[in-house]
Amino acid sequence: xxxxxRNISKTDLQVASDQLWKLFAPHINYLPEDKRKIVELAFLQxxxxxxxxxxxxxxxxxxxxxxxxLTLTDMIHLDHLTIxxxxxxxxxxxxxxxxxxxxxxxxxxxIFLIEGVTKFSSVKYKGEKRYAxxxxxxxxxxxxxxxxxxxxxxxxxxxxxxLEFVRPDKQYRIALESLEIYAPIADRLGMNxxxxxxxxxxxxxxxxxxxxxxxxxxxxxxxRRQKITKDILKRAKTILTDKKIHFIKTLGRAKKxxxxxxxxxxxxxxxxxxxxxxxxxxxTDTTERCYEILSTIHSYFTPLAGRIKDYxxxxxxxxxxxxxxxxxxxxxxxxxxxxxxxxxxxxxxxxGAAMHWxxxxxxxxxxxxxxxxxxxxxxxxxxxIGKQRWFVSNQDYLRRVKIKLYNDRIFVMTPKNDVIELQNxxxxxDFAFKVHEEVGKxxxxxxxxxxxxxxxxxxxxxxxxxxxxxxxxxxxxxxxxKVFTSNAIGKIRTLLNREAREKERK
Ligand code: MN
Numbered sequence: 093x094x095x096x097x098r099n100i101s102k103t104d105l106q107v108a109s110d111q112l113w114k115l116f117a118p119h120i121n122y123l124p125e126d127k128r129k130i131v132e133l134a135f136l137q138x139x140x141x142x143x144x145x146x147x148x149x150x151x152x153x154x155x156x157x158x159x160x161x162l163t164l165t166d167m168i169h170l171d172h173l174t175i176x177x178x179x180x181x182x183x184x185x186x187x188x189x190x191x192x193x194x195x196x197x198x199x200x201x202x203i204f205l206i207e208g209v210t211k212f213s214s215v216k217y218k219g220e221k222r223y224a225x226x227x228x229x230x231x232x233x234x235x236x237x238x239x240x241x242x243x244x245x246x247x248x249x250x251x252x253x254x255l256e257f258v259r260p261d262k263q264y265r266i267a268l269e270s271l272e273i274y275a276p277i278a279d280r281l282g283m284n285x286x287x288x289x290x291x292x293x294x295x296x297x298x299x300x301x302x303x304x305x306x307x308x309x310x311x312x313x314x315x316r317r318q319k320i321t322k323d324i325l326k327r328a329k330t331i332l333t334d335k336k337i338h339f340i341k342t343l344g345r346a347k348k349x350x351x352x353x354x355x356x357x358x359x360x361x362x363x364x365x366x367x368x369x370x371x372x373x374x375x376t377d378t379t380e381r382c383y384e385i386l387s388t389i390h391s392y393f394t395p396l397a398g399r400i401k402d403y404x405x406x407x408x409x410x411x412x413x414x415x416x417x418x419x420x421x422x423x424x425x426x427x428x429x430x431x432x433x434x435x436x437x438x439x440x441x442x443x444g445a446a447m448h449w450x451x452x453x454x455x456x457x458x459x460x461x462x463x464x465x466x467x468x469x470x471x472x473x474x475x476x477i478g479k480q481r482w483f484v485s486n487q488d489y490l491r492r493v494k495i496k497l498y499n500d501r502i503f504v505m506t507p508k509n510d511v512i513e514l515q516n517x518x519x520x521x522d523f524a525f526k527v528h529e530e531v532g533k534x535x536x537x538x539x540x541x542x543x544x545x546x547x548x549x550x551x552x553x554x555x556x557x558x559x560x561x562x563x564x565x566x567x568x569x570x571x572x573x574k575v576f577t578s579n580a581i582g583k584i585r586t587l588l589n590r591e592a593r594e595k596e597r598k
Contacts, residue, residue: 141189145186148254245277248270252266267293270290280410314369390419488581540557
């Protein structure tokens with residue numbers, strides 16, 4: 093698709109606009125005629141508003157909203173209101189045409205979506221304050237209509253795809269924000285396809301060295317596995333067909349680079365130990381059939397003990413459902429992961445919450461009333477964090493949002509081998525406060541796996557930590573930068589406030 097955009101005229105707006113519409117129109121054929129008309133009107137208004145504006149790449153600006161909208165039409169067949177709002181998403185922020193102007197032609201729902209995506213002008217707030225306020229605003233808007241985040245994610249994907257044209261310092265900031273805020277939001281909404289795309293686009297800008305190293309290292313292994321898994325899938329298909337067990341399709345899908353990177357880094361695995369490097373998926377029609385397929389797979393491939401994860405009986409927090417089983421193929425000796433799920437679970441696994449606003453292939457709509465806001469209580473929680481204005485800095489606020497977004501955990505050990513659960517991203521000082529407040533506030537250094545380290549050292553799964561304390565030690569304001577968990581932040585803040593009050597009294 094990106095290639096198609098390269099052929100859009102760069103010199104004549106009228107020609108570019110015609111070409112763009114010709115490219116875009118077939119992608120909204122899933123919408124009924126009257127809805128397509130509204131999308132077309134949005135397109136025309138968008139072209140008029142942006143006019144001759146250019147992007148950093150030299151292209152006409154109008155390419156960008158269309159590119160973003162195509163993500164939403166092609167990946168999930170989203171409803172016409174979201175598509176129209178996506179086309180107009182940068183109009184109030186970047187052109188002379190205001191929301192009020194747009195409200196003459198478009199109904200309230202579209203205007204609400206556009207408003208939700210629009211950032212505050214730089215006049216109102218500056219710098220980090222502006223950034224934090226925009227994130228606050230985004231979550232408030234999203235809590236009222238979740239489609240706002242679908243547009244944001246599509247917008248972000250195209251911005252990442254064209255990030256090479258942006259100033260290097262901005263590149264890093266945008267890519268990091270994508271990994272820290274947008275990918276986790278997509279993850280929590282079960283929109284794994286979006287998450288994966290965003291992560292792999294941002295990865296080379298945030299960790300260029302690690303990215304290069306991983307790609308170089310994994311290329312050969314991925315290719316080798318692809319050959320083996322293709323053969324395994326072929327055999328699995330034959331087995332199921334022979335046994336007359338119905339399945340819809342099988343897929344062998346390579347894991348995305350950033351997911352491989354995370355698994356190796358946080359779970360301390362070698363590339364050879366990433367068994368789902370290529371996930372073997374079997375898609376079928378009913379839940380019962382999933383279990384039938386599971387037991388069949390187990391009678392032909394040797395299951396590894398303790399490696400069956402039944403996310404059908406126990407869905408992940410974001411609603412993901414599937415059965416995962418790690419097995420050994422006795423012919424090739426390769427260990428692989430099978431993922432067995434129904435077609436519906438499969439769609440949900442890729443597009444999550446967005447499915448509720450999609451059109452089905454047969455033209456009917458998934459009903460949005462199926463959407464259960466209770467499942468997305470965390471959005472309300474994030475909104476609440478934003479209302480707690482007593483947090484001193486915007487930095488504090490953003491940190492809390494990030495903590496709320498990530499729900500990965502790590503497990504570390506005390507010198508007595510007691511297991512302590514912490515948020516992924518926690519430091520040795522977090523550990524100290526988690527063990528005991530007295531240990532935390534008197535901490536001077538840590539010994540991780542026998543090696544003396546600083547308190548701000550980030551912990552890994554399985555680390556064994558000893559905290560060295562000193563009676564004379566007292567927390568200082570810079571400790572807030574050395575911790576990650578809300579537990580430690582809260583305790584340090586209380587200690588600092590108490591100390592400040594005591595000083596005042598003296
Ligand atoms: Mn945009």
